[in-house]
Amino acid sequence: MKVIAIDLDGTLLSENLSIYQDDLNAIKQAQQKNYIVLIATGRALFDAQYIMKKYMLSCPIIASNGAQIYVGNKKIHERFMNQDFIQPIIQWMNKENMYYQVYLSDKIVVSDQGIKHLQKQLHDVVNQDASFNKDGFWESIRAQIYQYGLQEVSGMIQSTDYDSIIKFMVVCPDISKLRMAKEYFNQLDGCVVSSSGAFNLEIMSIGVDKGIALQKICEYYKTTVKNAIVIGDNLNDMPMFKVAGVGIAMGNSAEELIRISTFKTLSNRECGVSYAFCHYIQENETESNDLTESV
Template sequence: MKKLIAIDLDGTLLSSNIDISAENIQAIQTAQQAGHIVMICSGRAPEDIKTVIDKTPLQCPVAGSNGTMVIADGKLLSQISINKDIVKNVAEVLNQKEYPFKIYSNKGIFVASTWSERMISFLDKNQEVLNHLTSKEYKLMTEQPKESDSIKIFDELGAVLAIEDLTIQKFFIPTISGKEELISSLEKFEGISITTSGPFNIEIMDTNGHKGNGIRVMAEYFNIPIENTVAIGDNFNDVPMLETAGLSIAMGNGDPAVKEMADVVTLTNNENGVAHAINKYILEAK
C-alpha cells in the first residue's frame, strides 16, 4: 500500500550536528524504491530545505515555512500567506519590543539591517540561551547575514511590502524572556497562528498555514488517502501534521507533550530515529 511519509528536518531527520545520517538516507531511499512518497515538511524556507537536501543523494517534494509553501515536481502546489496589513501590525509590535526577526517570503528570507545588534541584545538578556552556546554558535547567531540569492537585507519594512508580487508566509522570532508577554501582544491580531519549533523561538503564520496543510496538499497531489500518510516530528510546529496523518511518530528527543500525543515514539535524532521508524512502521509493517 503506497504511503506518503512527511518528515520534519531539525530535531528529526537532522542530527544535533545538523547532518543527515547514512542510515536515514538509506531508509528513505528504500521507502522510495518500495513506491512510497517521502516529503520534507519543515519550518525552514524551501530554499533552505533544498540546500540541506542537495548535500545528499535524496530527492523529495517539500512543504516549507511550516507547510505554507508546498512544492512537488517543480510546481508550487499551495501557498498560504499572511495578510500584509497583519504583517505591518506584527512587525510594529516586534520593533517596539526590539526583537530580532526574519520574514519568510516567496522572494527569499528578509532580515533587518539591525539583526546583529538586536541578537546581541537578545542574548545578553537571555543568559539561559547564552550559557548553552559555543563561541562558534554565538558568532553564527549574532553575525549580520549577508545579502545572497535567498537572503535579503532591509532597512524599512515598507520597502519590502512594496515589492511586486511579494507574499509573506512566516515570521521567525528568537525569544525566551518576555515570551508569554509577546505572544499575548500578538494574539490580539486575528488571522494568525503562533507556534514554536524550539524552546527559544516563536513562529507566526496565517491561521491556515501549518504542516497539516502541507501533508494534506501533498497527499491530494499524489492521490494518497490521508489515512495512508505518516508524519514524523519532534516539536509543536509538527503537531498539525501529526494530528492530520494516519500514523503519527514522535522522535525520542521530542518535546514530552508531542510524544504524549503521537501514536508511537521512535529513537532520537542522534540514533537514526527516522530510519528506525521507516523500517519498523512502514517497511516491516504487516
C-alpha cells in the same frame, strides 16, 4: 499508496545540520518500495530544496510550515500573509527590539539591528541568570541563523518594505518575552503562531500548518491522510500528528508531541528516522500484508 512526511530540524537533520547515511539509506529504500517520502519543514522552500540537492534526494516538500508546497518539480501552492496584519506585527517587533526573520519567496531577510538586539537580550538573560547555558542557546538556534538564503539588511525593517511575506520567525533567549510576543500575535485576526524550538516563534497566515498541507499532498496523490505516516519532533509538527494515521515522535521531541504520538523512536543524534523505518513502518507494513494474506 503510502505517504511518509518527515520533518527536517531535530528530526532528519542531526545536531550539526547534516543527514546521517543510515537515514539517507532508509529514505531511498522506502522510495524504491514506492512510498511517497516527503519533507515537511518550517524552513523556506529554497532552503529545503538546497538540502535535498546536497544529499541527492528527490522528494515533495512542504515548506514554511505549509505555506509552500512543492511536488513533481513545480510549486503547487504558496500562501502569503495579509498586509493588514503584517504592519502591526513588524511595528510591534520593532518597538520591542525583537530579532526576527522575514521569509520571502527567494530569500530570508534579517536586520543588522535585530542581530544587535538578540546579542543584548542574551547578555541580559545571562546577567539575570548565571546558570543560563549561553553556548546551548546558540546551538539550539543554529538552524535559524545558518539557513541557506538568509540575508542581512542594514537598518530597521519597515512594514512597507516587502509586499509578499510568507512567514516571520522570531528568536529570543528571554522566554518571558517570547511568551509576551505569542500572546500579542495570538490576538491578531488572520495569523497563527507556532514554534519549532524552545527559543523561537513562527507566525503564518491562519489556515497554514503542516497538517493542512499534508492533506493537500495526500489529495494530490489520490490517497487519504489516514494512510499517512509522519515523523517529527516539535510543536509545528503537531498538526500533522493530529490528522495522520501514524505519528512517530523523535526521542528528542517536545513532550506535547510525544503524548499524541503512535510511536516514539530514537533521537536525531541516533538516526531516529532510520530506526522508525526499520522498527515501526516496515514491521507494520509486514503485519498488514500478513493479515491481508490470511483473509
